[in-house]
Amino acid sequence: xxxxxxxxxxxxxxxxxxxxxxxxxxxxxxxxxxxxxxxxxxxxxxxxxxxxxxxxxxxxxxxxxxxxxxxxxxxxxxxxxxxxxxxxxxxxxxxxxxxxxxxxxxxxxxxxxxxxxxxxxxxxxxxxxxxxxxxxxxxxxxxxxxxxxxxxxxxxxxxxxxxxxxxxxxxxxxxxxxxxxxxxxxxxxxxxxxxxxxxxxxxxxxxxxxxxxxxxxxxxxxxxxxxxxxxxxxxxxxxxxxxxxxxxxxxxxxxxxxxxxxxxxxxxxxxxxxxxxxxxxxxxxxxxxxxxxxxxxxxxxxxxxxxxxxxxxxxxxxxxxxxxxxxxxxxxxxxxxxxxxxxxxxxxxxxxxxxxxxxxxxxxxxxxxxxxxxxxxxxxxxxxxxxxxxxxxxxxxxxxxxxxxxxxxxxxxxxxxxxxxxxxxxxxxxxxxxxxxxxxxxxxxxxxxxxxxxxxxxxxxxxxxxxxxxxxxxxxxxxxxxxxxxxxxxxxxx
Numbered sequence: 001x002x003x004x005x006x007x008x009x010x011x012x013x014x015x016x017x018x019x020x021x022x023x024x025x026x027x028x029x030x031x032x033x034x035x036x037x038x039x040x041x042x043x044x045x046x047x048x049x050x051x052x053x054x055x056x057x058x059x060x061x062x063x064x065x066x067x068x069x070x071x072x073x074x075x076x077x078x079x080x081x082x083x084x085x086x087x088x089x090x091x092x093x094x095x096x097x098x099x100x101x102x103x104x105x106x107x108x109x110x111x112x113x114x115x116x117x118x119x120x121x122x123x124x125x126x127x128x129x130x131x132x133x134x135x136x137x138x139x140x141x142x143x144x145x146x147x148x149x150x151x152x153x154x155x156x157x158x159x160x161x162x163x164x165x166x167x168x169x170x171x172x173x174x175x176x177x178x179x180x181x182x183x184x185x186x187x188x189x190x191x192x193x194x195x196x197x198x199x200x201x202x203x204x205x206x207x208x209x210x211x212x213x214x215x216x217x218x219x220x221x222x223x224x225x226x227x228x229x230x231x232x233x234x235x236x237x238x239x240x241x242x243x244x245x246x247x248x249x250x251x252x253x254x255x256x257x258x259x260x261x262x263x264x265x266x267x268x269x270x271x272x273x274x275x276x277x278x279x280x281x282x283x284x285x286x287x288x289x290x291x292x293x294x295x296x297x298x299x300x301x302x303x304x305x306x307x308x309x310x311x312x313x314x315x316x317x318x319x320x321x322x323x324x325x326x327x328x329x330x331x332x333x334x335x336x337x338x339x340x341x342x343x344x345x346x347x348x349x350x351x352x353x354x355x356x357x358x359x360x361x362x363x364x365x366x367x368x369x370x371x372x373x374x375x376x377x378x379x380x381x382x383x384x385x386x387x388x389x390x391x392x393x394x395x396x397x398x399x400x401x402x403x404x405x406x407x408x409x410x411x412x413x414x415x416x417x418x419x420x421x422x423x424x425x426x427x428x429x430x431x432x433x434x435x436x437x438x439x440x441x442x443x444x445x446x447x448x449x450x451x452x453x454x455x456x457x458x459x460x461x462x463x464x465x466x467x468x469x470x471x472x473x474x475x476x477x478x479x480x481x482x483x484x485x486x487x488x489x490x491x492x493x494x
Contacts, residue, residue: 003358005321006033009204011179011194011217013038015156016326016343017210018163019058023347025170026062028354034171037194037202039178049266049273050078050253050337051151053097054429058344062166066142070490072162074268075154076249077482079135081336083441085257088390093441094252095336098131098149100433101468107450109468110436111420112461114449121462125440128468129433130475135252139479142489151337153253153266153273175202179211182221190321191217206355209324213331218314218324225315226330232383232406233311234399235261235333239288240275240305243298248483255335256295259394261288263295264334269492272298277333282396309333311379317371318364323350330375335382341429342378346371373427380409381430381438388413388442413444420446 008024010017013036021036059069069075080096087093101109109128116122126132131149134140140150168174177196185192193203209217218224230236249267256263261278276292283291289304313330317323324330326343349370353363387405391397405413415421416439422432456464479485 003205005205005354005356005358006031007204008032008034008206008208009194009202010034010036010208010210012036012042012210012212012328013160013164013174014210014212014326015160015340016212016328017208018160018167019340019343020208020210020325020347021167021172022062022163022170023058023344023351025167025172027351029170029172031356034167035173035175035202035204036167037175037177037179037196039176041178049156049268050081050153050264050334051340052337052429053149053151054341055151055344056148058348061348064166067490069159069162070152070154070486071492073152073154073158074270074492075152075490076267076269076486077140077251078151078153078253078337079131079140079149079251081253081255082135083255083257083385083438085391086255086262086385086389087441087443089393093437094126094132094135095434095437095441096126096129096132096135096252097151098129098147098433100125100132100436101128101465101472103432104452106452107420108422108432108436110440110446111449111453112456112464114420114446115453116461116465119458119461121458122465123469125437128465128472130472133472133476134479135250137476137479138248138250138482139476140251140482141479141485143478153249153268155268175200179216182217184221188320189222191221205321207322209322209328210326212327213309215314215324215328217322218317218319218328222319222322224317224319224324226310227312227315228310229312229379230310231404232379233333233386234279234281234396234403235277236309236311237280237285237288238275238277238307238309238333239285239292240273240307241292241296241303242301243272243274243296244301245270245272246298248481249486251482253337257391258291258295259283260396262335263292265296269486270494271301272296277335279396282394282399313372313375313379316368317346318350318367321359323367329371332375332378332382335385336378336430338378338429342375345374370427373425374429376406376408377425377428377430380406380412381435383409384413384438385442388439388444390443413439416446417444418447420449 084092103109181195183193254265260282266273386400
């Protein structure tokens with residue numbers, strides 16, 4: 001395989017397609033001929049409006065200015081996700097960005113906090129994290145020297161439009177049309193061209209499949225295979241609806257558990273995104289729509305939309321001369337806002353391994369290994385929310401509490417419950433603070449703390465905990481109200 005790759009064809013637009021087009025255009029556009037094919041007649045899922053802080057890395061690579069992006073996408077800031085009724089009805093916890101307190105070389109902060117709790121020296125663990133406090137207080141700011149521990153709520157369609165302009169400014173060509181056929185080389189099986197309904201042929205050396213759940217290239221043509229994870233993540237349906245805003249936007253996403261699924265509430269500057277993720281084995285579409293409409297605030301702007309999905313991953317995300325991005329590569333429900341992160345990680349990984357001199361089998365295998373490992377780690381983190389529950393009030397939650405879980409997750413839970421240990425693995429998106437907040441929020445409490453904590457006497461431990469709490473309180477207190485900062489920093493045009 002010694003053919004040089006100079007022509008890249010992106011099949012499909014939406015978030016995945018235009019993220020790829022913008023990145024390839026900006027970072028490799030001088031060496032590549034890049035064409036994106038999409039049809040205005042094919043809609044996008046377009047409900048993923050919440051992100052995580054890693055998106056800032058992608059924007060820095062592309063030279064995107066945060067205030068300009070946020071104003072263009074109707075965006076607000078996000079400091080975490082509040083989980084309501086997940087462990088027990090009436091019990092809430094916040095999974096915030098940032099870091100809990102300060103640990104040491106041997107163990108994380110939660111070990112010091114646990115001993116402090118046993119000695120009645122501490123308040124709730126979130127009080128030792130500035131982002132946690134600011135989220136609860138409805139505050140936010142971007143200050144000089146501040147850690148970039150924030151993400152965004154934005155309009156996904158406007159985000160794609162913003163990236164399209166960036167991509168086209170760097171030479172990416174867009175073709176309007178529906179793909180009628182995918183042509184392959186009879187000898188190698190590599191993709192050669194997309195044939196549009198108009199008869200036009202779009203030839204390429206390398207293809208990105210951004211065709212959403214259809215997976216037109218990677219699955220329908222190349223038959224990459226699919227690992228179904230619905231036995232771990234049983235929800236298979238979603239209802240989405242937008243509402244008018246009432247009140248100032250909160251600087252966090254809300255994930256509200258119901259009897260057979262959970263509801264999201266995502267505040268933008270001019271509207272709120274709402275949805276209900278549920279399991280069709282326990283709730284009909286009509287009942288789900290009724291439940292969602294009964295639990296939204298503000299007048300609906302559009303009619304509820306029903307979306308069907310299957311959680312899982314392609315067995316190969318890169319096969320022959322095609323890489324799948326976004327929904328074409330697999331789907332993990334939006335519980336922790338990881339969809340856009342997985343798109344950007346695959347784009348950056350592909351750019352790092354890009355086969356400009358021809359396909360290299362070792363790179364393809366490593367790309368697939370890293371992608372699958374990252375998706376598997378995220379899958380385990382999501383399963384934790386469902387499995388570690390004390391709810392027994394509905395058949396759905398009784399099923400979740402009793403279901404089998406991956407061995408990899410069982411090991412993490414056992415380690416944390418027995419010793420408080422949290423280990424960050426290779427390709428692990430979520431760090432120690434995230435696992436600690438969700439584990440403890442879902443009722444998993446360590447039986448003991450690390451013995452190095454006993455190197456501090458009671459006064460030293462109390463002084464340390466008091467200083468860390470005061471530091472977090474001081475940092476959060478520097479932030480103005482979230483809405484005030486938006487008005488000053490990134491107000492969207494009316």
